[in-house]
Amino acid sequence: MKKIHLMMVLAGFFLFQTMTFADENVRNQEAVATMDEIIVTATKTKELRKDVPNSVILIDDLDIKDSPATSFGDLLGGEPGIDWRTRGDYGGAEQEIHIRGMSADGTQIVVNGVTINSPSLGIADAGKIPMNNIERVEIVKGSGSVLYGSGAMSGIVNIITKSPKRDQTDLKINAGYGSENAYQISAEQGMFVFGDLGYYITANSSGTDGFRDNADYKQSDVSLKLVLDKGENLNISLYGDYIDREGGRPGVEPPTGTSLFTVRGIPVYNSESSSLLNELKEKDKHLVFKIKSKPLDWIGFNFQTDYTDMESNNYSRYYSSFTPGNLPGSETEVINKIWGVEGNVEINPFKGGTLLTGIQYKKYDWENTSTTLDGFGNESSQLMGKNDLYTTGIFSEAQYRPNKYIKGIIGVRQEDHSTFGTKVLPRYGLIITPVETTTLKFNTGRHFKAPTPNDLFWPLEDWGWGMGAEGNPNLKPETGWHSDAGIEQTFADKKIFIFLTYFKWDIKDKISWVPDSNFFYRPDNLSIYEASGWEVGTKIGPFNNMTLSLDYTYTDATEQKQGGVQRKARYTANNFFKTSLTYWFDFGLDLTGIIRYTGERPAVYALDTDTAPQAVLSSYWMLDLKANQQIGENWALSCRINNLFDKDYTTYSENFYDQFGTQTLSKYPGAGRSIFLSLNYQF
Numbered sequence: 001m002k003k004i005h006l007m008m009v010l011a012g013f014f015l016f017q018t019m020t021f022a023d024e025n026v027r028n029q030e031a032v033a034t035m036d037e038i039i040v041t042a043t044k045t046k047e048l049r050k051d052v053p054n055s056v057i058l059i060d061d062l063d064i065k066d067s068p069a070t071s072f073g074d075l076l077g078g079e080p081g082i083d084w085r086t087r088g089d090y091g092g093a094e095q096e097i098h099i100r101g102m103s104a105d106g107t108q109i110v111v112n113g114v115t116i117n118s119p120s121l122g123i124a125d126a127g128k129i130p131m132n133n134i135e136r137v138e139i140v141k142g143s144g145s146v147l148y149g150s151g152a153m154s155g156i157v158n159i160i161t162k163s164p165k166r167d168q169t170d171l172k173i174n175a176g177y178g179s180e181n182a183y184q185i186s187a188e189q190g191m192f193v194f195g196d197l198g199y200y201i202t203a204n205s206s207g208t209d210g211f212r213d214n215a216d217y218k219q220s221d222v223s224l225k226l227v228l229d230k231g232e233n234l235n236i237s238l239y240g241d242y243i244d245r246e247g248g249r250p251g252v253e254p255p256t257g258t259s260l261f262t263v264r265g266i267p268v269y270n271s272e273s274s275s276l277l278n279e280l281k282e283k284d285k286h287l288v289f290k291i292k293s294k295p296l297d298w299i300g301f302n303f304q305t306d307y308t309d310m311e312s313n314n315y316s317r318y319y320s321s322f323t324p325g326n327l328p329g330s331e332t333e334v335i336n337k338i339w340g341v342e343g344n345v346e347i348n349p350f351k352g353g354t355l356l357t358g359i360q361y362k363k364y365d366w367e368n369t370s371t372t373l374d375g376f377g378n379e380s381s382q383l384m385g386k387n388d389l390y391t392t393g394i395f396s397e398a399q400y401r402p403n404k405y406i407k408g409i410i411g412v413r414q415e416d417h418s419t420f421g422t423k424v425l426p427r428y429g430l431i432i433t434p435v436e437t438t439t440l441k442f443n444t445g446r447h448f449k450a451p452t453p454n455d456l457f458w459p460l461e462d463w464g465w466g467m468g469a470e471g472n473p474n475l476k477p478e479t480g481w482h483s484d485a486g487i488e489q490t491f492a493d494k495k496i497f498i499f500l501t502y503f504k505w506d507i508k509d510k511i512s513w514v515p516d517s518n519f520f521y522r523p524d525n526l527s528i529y530e531a532s533g534w535e536v537g538t539k540i541g542p543f544n545n546m547t548l549s550l551d552y553t554y555t556d557a558t559e560q561k562q563g564g565v566q567r568k569a570r571y572t573a574n575n576f577f578k579t580s581l582t583y584w585f586d587f588g589l590d591l592t593g594i595i596r597y598t599g600e601r602p603a604v605y606a607l608d609t610d611t612a613p614q615a616v617l618s619s620y621w622m623l624d625l626k627a628n629q630q631i632g633e634n635w636a637l638s639c640r641i642n643n644l645f646d647k648d649y650t651t652y653s654e655n656f657y658d659q660f661g662t663q664t665l666s667k668y669p670g671a672g673r674s675i676f677l678s679l680n681y682q683f
Contacts, residue, residue: 036048036049036050036494037049037058039052039056039058039138039140040138040158040160041110041138041140041156041158042054042056042138042140042156043147043356043397043399043409044147044302044344044356044358045300045346045354045356049488050431050433050439050488051401051407051431052140052431052441053142053409053429053430053431053441053442053443054140054141054142054155054429054441054443054484055080055081055140055141055142055441055443055484055486055499055501055503055535056138056139056140056141057076057079057080057082057137057138057139057141058136058137058138058139059075059076059136059137059139060135060136060137061134061135061136061162064131064134065628066582066590066592066626066628067580067592067594067626068592068594068624068625068626068640068641068642069131069624070640070642070674070676071095071126071127071129071131072095072126072127072129072130072131072134073086073095073096073097073126073127074095075131075137076097076126076137076139076157077578077596078551078576078577078578078594078596078598079139079551079578080499080501080535080536080537080551080552080553081099081100081141081155081501081503081533081535081553081555082097082098082099082139082553082576083097083098083099083101083555083572083573083576083598084096084097084098084126085098085104085571085651085652086127086651087651087652087668088650088651088652088667088668088669088670088671089210089211089212089215089668089669089670089671089672090210090211090212090214090215090216090217090247090248090249090250091180091182091207091208091209091210091215091216091217091247091248092127092216092217092219092245092246092247092248092249092280093127094123094125094127095125095126095127096123096124096125096126097109097124097126097157098154098572099139099141099154099155100141100154100155100503100505100531100533100553100555101531101533101555101556101557101569101572102153102154102505102507102529102531102557103529104122104123104124105117105121105122105123105151105449105452106151106152106153106154106447106449106507107124107151107153107154107155107156107157108124108144108148108151108152108155108156108157109124109126109129109156109157109159110148110156110157110158110159111129111159111161111239111241111286112159112160112161112225112237112239112288112290113288113290113304113306113342114239114286114287114288114306114308114340115148115151115308116129116284116286116308117151118310118312118336119310119336119338119364119366119452119453120310120312120334120336120366120452120453120454121452121454122151122449122452124157128219128221128243128245128282128284129159130186130202130204130221130223130243132172132174132186132188132202132204133161133162133188133202133223133241134159134160134161134162135160135161135162135163136159136160137157137158137159137160138156138157138158138160139155139156139157139158140155140156140158141154141155141484141503142154142155142443142445142482142483142484142503143427143444143445143446143447143481143482143505144156144445144447145413145415145425145427145445145446145447145448146395146397146411146412146413146425146426146427146445147395147397147411147413149360149362149391149393149413149415150391150415150417150448150449150450150477151449151450152447153447153448153449153478153480153482153505153507154482154505161200161223161225161239162188162190162200162202162225163190163198163200163225163227163229163237164190164191164192164198164199164200164227165190165192166192166198167192168191169189169190169191169683170188170189170190170191170200170682170683171188171189171681171682171683172186172187172188172189172680172681172682172683173186173187173680173681174186174187174678174679174680174681175678175679176638176676176677176678176679177676177677177678178640178674178675178676178677179673179674179675179676180208180209180210180211180674181207181208181209182206182207182208182209182674182676183205183206183207183208184204184205184206184678185204185205185206186202186203186204186205186206187202187203188200188201188202188203189201196228196229196230197226197227197228198226198227198229199224199225199226199227200224200225200227201222201223201224201225202221202222202223203221203222203223204219204220204221204222205218205219205220206218206219207219210247210248210250211669211671211672212250212253212272212273212669213248213250213270213272213273213276214248214249214250214273214275214276214277214278214279215247215248215250215273216247216248217245217246217247217248218245218246218247219243219244219245219246220243220244220245221241221242221243221244222241222242223239223240223241223242224239224240224241225237225238225239226238226239232293232294232300233293233294233295234291234292234293235290235291235292235293236289236290236291236292237289237290238287238288238289238290239286239287239288239290240285240286240287240288241284241285241286242283242284242285243282243283243284243285244282244283245281245282245283245284246279246280246281246282247279247280248276248278248279249275249278249279249280250272250273250274250275250276250278251273251274251275251278251654251656251668252274252652252653252654252656252666252667252668253272253273253274253666253667253668253669254269254270254271254272254273254274254656254658254664254666255656255664255666256271257271258270258271258658259271261319261658261659263319263322263375264322264376266322266375266376268317268318268319268375268659269319269658274656274666275316275317275318277315277316277317277329277375278314278315278316278317279315280312280313280314280315281312281313281315282310282311282312282313283309283310283311283312284308284309284310284311285307285308285309285310286306286307286308287306287307287308288304288305288306288307289304289305289306290302290303290304291303291304294346297348298347298348298349299345299346299347299348300345300346301343301344301345301346302342302343302344302345302346302358303342303343304340304341304342304343305339305340305341305342306338306339306340306341307337307338307339307340308336308337308338308339308340309335309336309337310335310336310337311333311334311335311336312332312333312334313331313332313333314330314331314332314333314334315329315330315331315373316329316330316331316332316373317329317373317374317375317377318375318657319375319657319658319659321373321374321375322374322375322376323375324374325464326464327463327464327467328372328373328374328380328463329372329373329374329375329377330370330371330372330373331370331371331373331379332368332369332370332371333367333368333369333370333371334366334367334368334454335365335366335367335368336364336365336366336453337364337365338362338363338364338365339362339363340360340361340362340363341360341361342358342359342360342361343358343359344356344357344358344359344395345357345358352400352401352402352403353398353399353400353401354398354399354400355396355397355398355399356395356396356397356398357395357396357397358394358395358396359392359393359394359395360392360393360394360395361390361391361392361393362390362391363388363389363390364388364389364390364391364453365388366385366386366387366388366389366453366457367384367385367386368384368385368386368454368457368458368459369382369383369384369385370382370383370384370459370461371383383459383460383461384459385457385458385459387453387456387457389417389418389419389453389456390418391415391416391417391418391450392415392416393413393414393415393416394413394414395411395412395413395414396411396412396413397409397410397411397412397427398410398411404433405432405433405434406430406431406432406433407430407431407433408429408430408431409427409428409429409430409431410426410427410428410429411426411427411428411445412424412425412426412427413425413427415448417450417477419450419451419456419473419475420450420451420475420476420477423448423477423479425445425446425447425448426445426446427443427444427445427446428443428444428445429441429442429443429444430442430443437489437490437491437494438487438488438489439487439488439489440485440486440487441484441485441486441487441488441501442484442485443483443484443485444481444482444483444484445481445482445483446479446480446481447479447480447481447482447505448477448478448479448480449477449478450477451472451475451476451477451511451523454471455471455472455475455511455513455523456471456472456473456475457471457473458470458471459471463519466518466519466520467518467519467520468520468521469513469520469521469522470520470521470522471522471523472522472523472524475511475523475524475525476509476525477509478507478508478509478510478511478525479507479508479509480505480506480507480508481505481506482503482504482505483503483504483505484501484502484503484504485501485502486499486500486501486502486535487499487500487501495540495541495542495543496538496539496540497538497539497540498537498538499535499536499537499538500534500535500536501534501535501536502532502533502534503531503532503533503534503535504530504531504532505530505531505532506528506529506530506531507527507528507529507530508528509525510525510526510527510528510529510559511523511524511525511526511527512524512526512527512561514526524562526561526562527559527560527561527562528559528560528566529557529558529559529560529569530557530558531555531556531557531558531569531572532556533553533554533555533556533557534552534553534554535551535552535553536551536552536553537549537550537551537552538550538551545583545584545585545586546581546582546583546584547580547581547582548579548580548581548582549578549579549580550578550579551576551577551578551579552575552576552577553575553576553577554574554575555572555573555574555576556574557569557572561608562608563608563609564607564608564609565608565609565610565611567602567605567610567611568602568613569602570601570602570603570604570605570613571601571602571603571617571652572601573598573599573600573601573619574599575597575598575599575619576596576597576598576599577595577596577597578594578595578596578597579594579595580592580593580594580595581593588629588630588631589627589628589629589630590626590627590628590629591625591626591627592625592626592627593623593624593625594623594624594625595621595622595623596621596622596624597619597620597621597622598619598620598622598649599619600616600617600618600619601616601617602615602616602617603615603616603617603650603652603653604653604665614665615653615665617649617650617651617652617653617667618649618650620647620648620649620670621647622642622643622647622649623643623644623645624640624641624642624643624644625640625641625644626638626639626640626641627639634681634682634683635679635680635681635682636679636680636682637677637678637679637680638677638678638679638680639675639676639677640675640676640677640678641673641674641675642671642673642674642676643670643671643672643673643674644673645673646672646673647670648669648670648672649669649670650667650668650669650670651667651668651669651670652667652668653665653666653667653668654666654667654668
């Protein structure tokens with residue numbers, strides 16, 4: 001904690017020194033984060049940042065180009081209120097975005113208006129999102145359920161993909177190779193073909209061997225956006241993408257001294273990986289069609305229809321799978337198909353007033369097929385489950401600014417769900433602008449998350465000896481409130497941006513899968529979660545060929561199981577710190593360094609009545625670097641070094657069982673040092 005205080009003092013000193021000078025020789029004035037930036041996510045209408053009551057994070061394509069991030073999740077990690085979590089150091093590890101200490105299923109990630117969260121799990125895997133497709137990211141923190149429905153409890157991550165530019169042909173090709181045989185080949189091209197009709201297409205292929213055995217992965221993806229752009233009068237777009245991903249799942253790192261264990265010549269686990277057999281295959285498809293029109297100054301229309309098809313195949317085999325009568329392995333195939341439609345109207349009936357009203361409908365088709373496998377992969381019995389549900393949301397939100405000093409927002413949503421019935425969700429916001437450079441913000445709203453199809457419909461699985469799993473169709477939705485209050489301030493002609501935000505949220509009826517005495521698992525509304533905290537930071541520049549950001553988040557998150565005690569929430573640190581510095585030279589070299597700190601976190605409690613954790617994950621610092629050298633007009637060479645000092649750290653804990661049935665609490669190790677070189681061509 002003393003280190004955190006020291007860093008904040010140094011940051012304050014640097015800020016004071018930086019404010020004493022300015023430099024007009026800047027690379028890109030538009031890169032400055034100011035209160036004048038346009039936001040579309042918070043209210044589904046174009047608003048200045050200072051006119052949005054929520055706390056907002058903005059990331060553009062220049063930020064992505066400079067960042068040493070290895071993935072989209074890594075790009076967001078350590079931003080104010082953002083906790084990026086991954087199951088350690090294997091290539092295909094799921095990557096989760098947690099906002100303000102809330103579970104990952106409380107963050108809704110949206111790409112061009114279509115939600116990419118898995119309906120089965122409620123969580124979006126940020127590791128699958130290709131970064132070369134992104135033009136802009138808007139992260140709006142606070143309850144978003146009024147406009148976005150289920151799962152938007154902690155915030156919205158809205159990804160806006162690249163579009164063609166008028167009178168410009170874009171062509172970019174990238175190829176890179178690095179540690180652990182990591183590789184990436186990507187290409188993108190966009191232009192207006194004729195008149196107002198254009199397209200933008202991207203393609204990627206990437207993979208790695210990972211840091212451990214059975215830690216490999218490979219992914220291929222493509223995307224296409226077609227646009228008919230006639231300005232505000234009419235804008236039509238069609239966007240589609242396809243992602244094909246597969247990789248090993250090595251599990252935790254076994255305890256020291258574990259030897260290679262084989263059955264009839266088949267490796268099952270070794271000293272590096274608790275599983276040498278498990279793997280996951282996924283295929284995601286998204287399609288979204290949008291029409292926007294503002295025929296008159298006082299009215300605008302928006303229509304969207306989208307389709308999602310997500311398929312996952314999880315292969316699991318254990319040492320016991322080789323012996324008949326013991327716990328078998330399985331191949332679990334889950335297919336989610338979602339069709340959605342939304343229409344809304346924006347009306348400006350008088351000066352300073354705006355009314356947005358709309359309707360959103362979604363239909364979910366869910367199918368689960370579980371096939372029993374022995375250790376050799378031979379199939380035996382099969383269990384199938386199939387179900388569907390639908391939800392309809394009617395929402396309305398009004399804004400009124402009577403003068404330049406104050407603005408109020410009030411909204412409401414009625415959600416009708418085919419399983420749990422009706423919920424009414426209000427939202428309130430207030431913005432006070434005493435002077436042009438200062439904004440005070442207040443925001444509160446009720447949120448909810450519907451039970452997933454997995455929670456509701458998982459078919460009865462019998463593992464033997466009374467063990468098994470089954471869904472619960474009688475679940476209630478998770479509900480609660482999310483509130484925040486903050487101040488935003490600019491200095492030095494808006495080249496310095498400072499913010500301070502206090503937040504507080506709660507969740508009642510949190511859904512948890514819990515076992516009985518025989519390890520038969522069912523979900524139930526069993527837990528209560530709460531959190532409060534602070535976010536403070538500054539973005540400075542461009543000044544003298546550099547930009548700087550400093551961000552600190554304090555989160556006090558607690559959990560309480562049914563019949564248990566209130567205690568610190570698992571895997572949630574109190575302290576997060578991130579600083580990023582980018583410097584560019586006149587001869588075309590850009591250098592970026594990012595330092596991140598994550599505090600210690602409780603990992604496991606032995607009993608629900610324990611306040612002291614059985615295992616704690618230690619705090620750690622990380623340093624990532626990136627250098628990008630422009631070569632001539634069209635070529636660039638990049639070098640990225642992640643975890644420069646090869647710090648050891650742990651991301652999660654889990655039990656490891658050896659062939660004797662001995663149980664040991666083990667860890668998912670974090671990724672070690674890696675180096676990646678890439679060559680880029682841009683026309």
